[in-house]
Amino acid sequence: MTIKICIANPKGGTAKTSTAVNLCCALAKEHYKIMLCDLDPQCSATVSLGYPQADDYHSLAGVLISDNDINPCVMHYETGNFDILPANADLTVVPVALYNKNDGIFKLKNALKNLEKDYDFIIFDTPAALNIITENALCAADKLVIPLYCDYFALDSMYYLLSKCQKLKDEGKSHIELLGIVRTLYDNTSPLSRYISHELKEQFGELLFSSLMSFNNRVSEAQATGVGIYFYDGSSISSRQAMLFAKELLKRLDI
Numbered sequence: 001m002t003i004k005i006c007i008a009n010p011k012g013g014t015a016k017t018s019t020a021v022n023l024c025c026a027l028a029k030e031h032y033k034i035m036l037c038d039l040d041p042q043c044s045a046t047v048s049l050g051y052p053q054a055d056d057y058h059s060l061a062g063v064l065i066s067d068n069d070i071n072p073c074v075m076h077y078e079t080g081n082f083d084i085l086p087a088n089a090d091l092t093v094v095p096v097a098l099y100n101k102n103d104g105i106f107k108l109k110n111a112l113k114n115l116e117k118d119y120d121f122i123i124f125d126t127p128a129a130l131n132i133i134t135e136n137a138l139c140a141a142d143k144l145v146i147p148l149y150c151d152y153f154a155l156d157s158m159y160y161l162l163s164k165c166q167k168l169k170d171e172g173k174s175h176i177e178l179l180g181i182v183r184t185l186y187d188n189t190s191p192l193s194r195y196i197s198h199e200l201k202e203q204f205g206e207l208l209f210s211s212l213m214s215f216n217n218r219v220s221e222a223q224a225t226g227v228g229i230y231f232y233d234g235s236s237i238s239s240r241q242a243m244l245f246a247k248e249l250l251k252r253l254d255i
């Protein structure tokens with residue numbers, strides 16, 4: 001059975017893309033069949049794997065706006081041995097195009113129906129906004145992972161996201177469940193990081209992943225080079241942390 005995981009946090013720069021990309025690399029390394037779906041018009045996931053932005057014909061925007069066939073959009077990321085649905089800047093017009101359309105939030109879910117059986121996991125990288133693109137991912141996904149940078153405002157945006165999920169579920173539009181919160185860009189020397197971390201443990205208990213992603217320049221270097229962290233520096237602490245996180249996630253899913 002395919003498990004669709006939405007990586008989301010409406011706050012910008014909380015390592016959503018890094019978490020999504022590293023998770024795909026780690027799961028593919030464990031021989032799962034993976035699809036990474038880049039839903040951010042910034043195209044960070046696409047670009048960080050060395051892909052050009054999708055052209056019109058291969059654009060997810062066309063799938064979401066005009067119900068185009070999703071199959072031609074699928075690319076293969078050779079180095080990491082997983083598939084990718086690349087983004088392009090046209091995704092910026094999706095919220096306007098789908099405004100007031102009744103079935104607008106189910107476009108992604110419907111488009112994936114014939115494709116998803118080919119994968120063990122589909123991972124959605126979402127934009128830093130709680131707009132209709134993110135809502136599409138929340139309606140299509142089974143599980144939610146929230147990458148959280150441990151500062152006060154990140155908590156605010158996380159609560160906002162969780163209440164949106166609850167609303168979609170109450171309306172019968174989504175069945176998404178919070179799989180967990182992962183601390184990212186973590187700085188063990190920062191008292192605020194440690195304090196927020198403690199608060200998260202108190203409040204979310206088991207839902208807080210015990211594995212975390214420490215701040216490490218190798219992650220941004222890897223992205224700038226257009227390869228996942230494993231292929232840039234497989235022995236780095238970030239590679240090890242990404243694999244630990246993937247294994248904890250699999251355990252949580254009873255896999």
Ligand SMILES: Nc1ncnc2c1ncn2[C@@H]1O[C@H](COP(=O)(O)OP(=O)(O)OP(=O)(O)O)[C@@H](O)[C@H]1O
Pocket residue numbers: 011012013014015016017018019040042044126127128184185186213214215216217218219220221223238
């Ligand atoms: N563990 C890490 N150590 C150091 N830098 C990191 C780490 N993880 C991510 N970064 C850097 O932090 C920045 C934000 O990361 P990323 O793009 O993954 O966040 P995002 O939540 O997807 O951002 P956006 O909201 O803009 O989509 C990037 O420059 C990235 O290279």
Ligand SMILES: [Mg+2]
Pocket residue numbers: 016017018040044045125126127
């Ligand atoms: Mg991003």
